[in-house]
Amino acid sequence: MVVRRIVMGTLVLLVCLGLSGRLYASEKGHSEESGQAKEKESEKKIPDTLGGIWHEVNEGKEELDKIIDDKKLDEVHKTAFKIRDLVNLMPEKSRDLPEDKQKSLKESIKRVGEIAGLLDKYGDAGDEVNTKEQVKRLEKLLKYIESLYPEGALKSPDEKEDHHEDKE
Secondary structure (H helix, E strand, C coil): CHHHHHHHHHHHHHHHHHHHHHHHHHHHHHHCCCHHHHHHHHHCCCCCCHHHHHHHHHHHHHHHHHHHHCCCHHHHHHHHHHHHHHHHCCHHHCCCCCHHHHHHHHHHHHHHHHHHHHHHHHHHHCCHHHHHHHHHHHHHHHHHHHHCCCCCCCCCHHHHHHHHHHHC
């Protein structure tokens, strides 16, 4: 009888540990990518200017549209979180913004994070209608963020050079 309790207790413990390992692995699924994908991503340098960051955000928006057009909704989260992470870099580069606009920027960044989470949720569920709705919300929010800055402030150094050369 005692042996049976020990065996049953051990089995219950092993099952619980096995399930917790699986849950942990599934939670990590979105936060960690395969080694090759991680290396490829890490090769891309994080922009060090506000314009460079915004350029990457715009590329992310285009990438998001393509993913949805291709109906690869299970890939939406990668780009949504990339945009979220890029936008999170903006306050540090935006110290010249007036205080009220900095406050609006920080509030908007929080909402970008919320939308990224919803894009993850709806994309993983294969819910195209709600995924598209969240992309529209994200686009409106990003346009609002852009409006907080003076004209030209979000141009990448390359874009500024091209514009300067056009004037000459």
